[in-house]
Structures are given as C-alpha cells and as structure tokens.
Amino acid sequence: MKLALVGCGAVTQAVYVPLLSRRRDLFEVTAVCDLSRTLADVVGDRLGVARRYLSLGDMLADGGFDAVVMLASGSHGEAVRQALAAGYAVLCEKPLALTRAEVAALPEGRLMVGYMKQYDPAVLRAEQELAALGGPGAIRTVEVTVLHPSGESQLAFANLAQARDVDVAPLRAAEDALVSQALGASAPPAVRALYGVSLGSICHDLSLLRRFTGSPADIGHVATWGPGPGSIEISGALTISGRFSIRWHYLEDYPAYRETVAIHHDKGSLELVFPSPYLLNAPTTLTIVSGGESRTEVRDVTEAFETQLVAFHAFVNEGKPPLTGKDGGLEDIVTAQRIAARYAVLNDLPIAGEAAP
Structure with a gap:
C-alpha cells in the first residue's frame, strides 16, 4: 500500500520512519509533506522518497498513493478534510481536531484515528x-x-x-x-x-x-x-x-x-x-x-504503533473497522x-x- 506522510517532526522521525522502513512488506512511502523543507528532506532521505512537498494541496493534487498518514502537530481537522475530499483513506494521529465544527465538516470517507x-x-x-x-x-x-x-x-x-x-x-x-x-x-x-x-x-x-x-x-x-x-x-x-x-x-x-x-x-x-x-x-x-x-x-x-499500522492496512484493503x-x-x-x-x-x-x- 502506497502512503503519503504529512508532518515530519518528532513522532514521524522517532516512530514512523523506523517502523515503515521495516514493514516494506506492507507499505511503500511515495511522498512526504511538511512546512519545513529541512524536515521533509530528512524524512525523505531516510525513507528514500523523492517526492517532497511543502504544500498539502500540491501533494494531494499530484496523487500517486493510496492513503495519507497525518502526523503533524496541532489540529488535523482541515488537513483530514482535504484528504478525504480528494478520495484518500486517512490514518490521523490524535487528536483528530480541536473543535466539534471541524469534525462536523469532514466528508464521508475512510478515516482511522490513531490511538496506539x-x-x-x-x-x-x-x-x-x-x-x-x-x-x-x-x-x-x-x-x-x-x-x-x-x-x-x-x-x-x-x-x-x-x-x-x-x-x-x-x-x-x-x-x-x-x-x-x-x-x-x-x-x-x-x-x-x-x-x-x-x-x-x-x-x-x-x-x-x-x-x-x-x-x-x-x-x-x-x-x-x-x-x-x-x-x-x-x-x-x-x-x-x-x-x-x-x-x-x-x-x-x-x-x-x-x-x-x-x-x-x-x-x-x-x-x-x-x-x-x-x-x-x-x-x-x-x-x-x-x-x-x-x-x-x-x-x-x-x-503497538506497528500493530496500529497493520490494522490501518487491513482497514483500507479488507474493510476491517478500526478501533477508533x-x-x-x-x-x-x-x-x-x-x-x-x-x-x-x-x-x-x-x-x-x-x-x-
């Protein structure tokens, strides 16, 4: 399953990069996105990903992946909305959003919230x-x-x-x-x-x-x-x-x-x-x-983080409902x-x- 990562900070570098590196049997990261060019390059280099973006909109428009993993800090509401609207499955690290209104604005789609x-x-x-x-x-x-x-x-x-x-x-x-x-x-x-x-x-x-x-x-x-x-x-x-x-x-x-x-x-x-x-x-x-x-x-x-990723794979490919x-x-x-x-x-x-x- 081809993934795009949004957010290349602490949890991405310390947890997701090593896990995705050792689970290449299930996942291939094909794009990374961060507001920081430095962080996008660091994560891109570690995962061998050539497509690196500073804009979520540009990344979603270019496509080339099956699902998006939201790992940036703060509220994920608007970013998740854009990814779901573009037709992608989403694994979103907690919290999903900071307001009820952001959740109410989400379109229908395949969404899993990550509580490892x-x-x-x-x-x-x-x-x-x-x-x-x-x-x-x-x-x-x-x-x-x-x-x-x-x-x-x-x-x-x-x-x-x-x-x-x-x-x-x-x-x-x-x-x-x-x-x-x-x-x-x-x-x-x-x-x-x-x-x-x-x-x-x-x-x-x-x-x-x-x-x-x-x-x-x-x-x-x-x-x-x-x-x-x-x-x-x-x-x-x-x-x-x-x-x-x-x-x-x-x-x-x-x-x-x-x-x-x-x-x-x-x-x-x-x-x-x-x-x-x-x-x-x-x-x-x-x-x-x-x-x-x-x-x-x-x-x-x-x-637990690895089991959560495997559960996301099963959610997207087999329709198995996530825990959250x-x-x-x-x-x-x-x-x-x-x-x-x-x-x-x-x-x-x-x-x-x-x-x-």
Missing part, C-alpha cells in the same frame, strides 16, 4: 480479562496516573532533526483561534492549557476509558496545581458503574515516563504500566491480581471540552463556545 495504546497487546489482554469478569459492570474504579517528564528528555536518544526554517507564529495564531472557537474567546490561559493537555496527552487515557467502559458519564471534579503544565486531577462517574480518576503530572526532570492504568473490581485488579511511547518494542506490563492474592504478569514486546474512527475522535473532543468547562465553573472562570455548559 488501544492496539497494545497488554490492553487487548486486559479487555479479554474484563469481558470474562462480566464487562464494564464489574468495575468499581479506574485509576490513572501519568508521570510525564520533558519531551526533550524522552527523545534525547532519537537524534531528531529540528525545523528552524518555518515561522510558527501564524500556526500558533490559527490554533489559538480554534481553541477560542472551542472554549470562547475570553477563556483564560489556565483553561486553554488544560484543554491542550487533555487533547494532547490525557486523550490516550480517555481512549482507554472508551474501550474499557465508554466515555465518562460525568466530569465531577477538575483541579490543577504546580508550575508550567503542572498537575491535573480529573474524576467522575463511569457510564455503566463505578468511577474514574486521572492524575497527570508534568515533572520536568523525572527519570522516565510512566503511565499506570488500574482497573479495580470486587475480585481483584488489572493494572497496566506503559513505558515511554517513543521506545519502540518496550513492553507494557499487565498485572492480573485475582483470588488468593494470585498475581500474573503479562509482557509482550509487540509494538470519526465518532470516537469526536467523543474525546467533547470529553475534553467537558473537562475544561467543569474546571471553569469550579473556579468561576469564563467559558463559552462549543464547551459552554
């Missing part, structure tokens, strides 16, 4: 274990803790090329305008920052909640504290039974990324511990705690807006736009 943790073998095993317990109704609580060091420290090993030939000011202004559409023009920096983290990082945990229990039925409490991105605490009711809590901490110099998702039920627990997403084939550990204090650890080095499509991507946007709105209400801050209560 959903394809992690440990997550799939946890789903099987939960089903054997009777499904979401067995859950008492889901507790998530994310310890998030700086991106630079997580990617120090990757020798990334940097884009120094692009003026980012217009890009930031366009993204800020979309956030204003979502939250209202008067939404203060604290609410905007919370929304950014919710759609940029916590969305992975929202995607797991969707798989295990469905999106939250209620956002009861939201708090933030600490410097910079700081710490975020979110809790509320699950759809069928039980409650959830998410505690996300940006810790600049923490030794290593760590994400724990624990599902507790009357007879035991299912605990997932995720490593840094940039470390390919580093296993996620699933610990199954059951009767008589029995503990079983499941570890598998199958790479447009509707799931929209659900996470709506949940992120509910989180922002709850925080604003609790702190007597202005909130409007799509997130208005």
